[in-house]
Amino acid sequence: MKFTKILKKLALAAGLAAGLAQPVSAWTLEEAAKPYAGTTIDVVFLLRPGYEAAEKMLPEFESKTGIKVNIIKHPYENALGEQVRDFVAGGDLDIALIDLVWIGNFAENGWIEPIDKFTSNPELTDPNLDLDDFFPLVINAFGGWNGTIYGLPFDNYSGLLFYNRCMLEEAGFTGPPESWTELMYVYGPRLTGDGKYAYALQSKRNETQSADSFARMLWPFGGSFLDENFRSNLLSPASQSGLKFRQDLMQFMPPGIVSYDHAETVNGLAQGDVAMITEWSAFYATLKNPSTSKIVDCLAIAPEPKGPAGRKPALGGFSMAVASQADEDEQAAAWLFIQWVTSKENAKKYLELGGVPARQSVYNLPGVAEQYDYVPALVESWQDGVPEFRPRFAEWPEITEIVQEWGTKIMLNEVTTEEGAQILGERMEAVLDEAGYYSGSKPLAQ
Amino acid sequence: MRAVSQKKRNSTASQGILLLIILVFCIFPFYWMVTTSLKDQIVALQTPPAWVFEVTFGNYTEVLFKDGVWENLLNSLIIAVCTTFLSIFLGCPAAFALARFEFRGKKDLWFWFITNRMVSPIVLALPFFLIVRNLKLLDTHLVLILIYLTFNLPIVIWICTDQFRAIPRDLDEAAVIEGASQWRIFRSICLPLAAPGVAVSGIFSFIFSWNELMYALVLTRNNAKTAPAMAVSFMEGYNLPYGKIMATSTLIVIPVIIFALIASKQLVRGLTMGAVK
């Protein structure tokens, strides 16, 4: 035992010596930011809780570093177009805000820098960065493309089952449904009637239709968009059973569900008209707030139900990456900001202000799981999910438009699930063919 | 005798009822917008909708001071006023020439002017974005002032050409004999006579520019963002702050309506679109 003590002392001394030789070991944000004081960095923010939280944290960053962060706010629907135009034109944005389905697009166009560029520079990188602390699924899906990490997860979501415990109890249920079939056949009939509905699935014809509605019913039933050769897999029995399930489930949903976006769906639960919804974790705040929700005391949360293929909850979220078009100083400043806002140290604060951090450590802190009752379900959802829940390649913006159009048509019974899947598959393959996946000029990465 | 006056009273009554229906039909959506803007979130999303409720001005203070909508309103105002004056300044002489001078290709030129009004902004928005980006003019008032000319100038030229044409020629022929230049005839004789038409075209330019959305969305960000672009940006599928959206909408709509109401007499006089006596 003495021996190890000596060893430890030796190691300490060595460390000190190294520290003296390289003053960087006492890394501080203030010190690192000194050369970049006065730099302004431009970034797109959405109008969502996670961004409001970050905005509240900003003054601290700005006063510590002297770096000015200029926020440009856009609704989600405009955020992609706005950024694409900016990057194409060599514009002002220094940070890219990337929805996980945009990452392939941004990376392949060379609009964003891999984080290696900065993590390899000890002057810029916090020794406590600890990339392993991010949920592996989340950092890989939100920030990674083709084996390279570009962005750090910033605004993070998992699909959760939010339900009205009181309504379920009144109907004689002691807990939420475990599986989708249970939700439909057991819970559906008993919770629907008198203007109340068992379930609502947001299906508006925009990204909501592809991500929240179409994909959500595909994966748990063993379906997928593409097979291993990148051909459409939508006509496979598993995919079809998922899409058919969605059609059947509509009898327990409010009419006009194809016009429901998140807001309408959440409001349905909040007003007590709908018993269960599957929504992003971020809506917790809305549903827990008495000024926007009538069911604060009845709200309960569980992971999404399982399908025959297991639990495949919806996965979504945003990372921030340094833009290639920024100059050296702006890039450094941008990296410092991204690193700071997603850091382990700030995770608790971000959580308290209404954000959802992707740091595993924060959810292990005492009291967190008790205070935020969605945490257990969230952590469970991020254990195993499908990163390609929606394929993340550069062609997604085109493909999502096709899914949105035909997914809605299927729901409206304008075409059958087979016809819809047939056409959808053909169009999807045409896009992929054009992109060069079938001629072998592009690796099959999604 | 009695029958006639009875009939007359009946027709007056039915005329009155019809007018009232039209009046309510035109005003009701506006009324609903204003009342919704005075509701808080829960009341705004209440079923059935409330007609009597506790009025709150919270939405207004929030959009004006927290979200800074007043800056967007100011941007809209600067842009709409400048582009309107520029359109009139460029359009009136051209309209005068089209109405008074004879030259080859006049008809085609007139039609070409009008055609500009028909180009969908979606075609021009992206090319314009790229050009403007290279000129480093993105997010400036100037860009919108200029691109709004593409739909304002045609309207000014159209309405004003008709107005100039309606002015009897003997007036300026007399002036020519006295040696007045065409410029003087235009400025001192015809422009004052065509004033109602010029005013109407100005009103339309103002309304169209004030209300424009597409170019504003693509070509501005913060500094020159107009009010309609701001109103739309509250529309995140995540939340439906209808009170805030309607408050912003009311702030956008009220100035135009006041302006249009003041000028509504001119509107009827100037909208003859070439029907001349």
Add this chain to the structure above:
Amino acid sequence: MKGKVRRRTIFAFLGPAIVSLAVIGIAPLLFAAYTSLHNYNLTKLRKVKFIGLDNFTFVLTDPVFWDAMQRTFSLLVIVLPLQLLIGLGIALLLHQPGIGLLKTLTRLSLVVPMATTYSVVGLLGQVMFNIKYGVVNQLIGFIGIEPVNWIGDPENAFIAVAFWDVWQWAPFCALVLLAGLTTVPSEIEEAARLETPSWWIVLRHVQLPYLIPGITAILILRTADTLKLFDMVFTMTRGGPGSATEFVSLMIQRIGFRAFDQGLASAQALILLVVTIVLSQLYIRYFYKEVQQ
């Protein structure tokens, strides 16, 4: 007198307008023409290549384009006659002698729909036509009609869009036609009224000739604007549900700004422009003799 004006003078009057419109309007249009001949996707600018008229042949054989076109023209043929008829009715009513104050108020109120920002109209549509908290369902409930799913049902969403368009532009038609009615010399009108009690004969033979220029202007403006119709639908239904309200401009916006295929979008937009110009020429040829003088 004619032809005496020097070329320089003519150019001095016309030049500034021509030059500014040419620079602002034509340069981007040329760029659009350029992209329409290329495989020009904003997210794949490294792969831009010349493809001749492929975009155009694709558009012309694309059922999605024709569906959108058909939808747009359905809207046009439903909405335009309604706007003209309602507008004419209002104009005739206001032209009649009678209750002064109410007439003035009504005439003033006509300005309100027209001046309301188009995108705001769509936002207002979301609020008023909502199946649950919308006032429209409440109002029709008073006369015993069950709540209608306006925005969530394809047919109803189309009706809601058409309704708003009529609400917004029928008053405009009324103002233009009222202006036309005031140009009828009062001696002629009074003489005609003494001769026949029929308002129809007066309208048809005395007033109509004075209304033709206004009607043509409405036809041209409203056709062009319906083909361009974007803001209101975008903010109300975004083209949904399904494609029920995806009019041609919304489709172009979707292709160009969300799928980023600028080449295809330009081709579609240019075809749309040609259609608009041809229609306007037809209107002018058949109705608008004035400019042909």
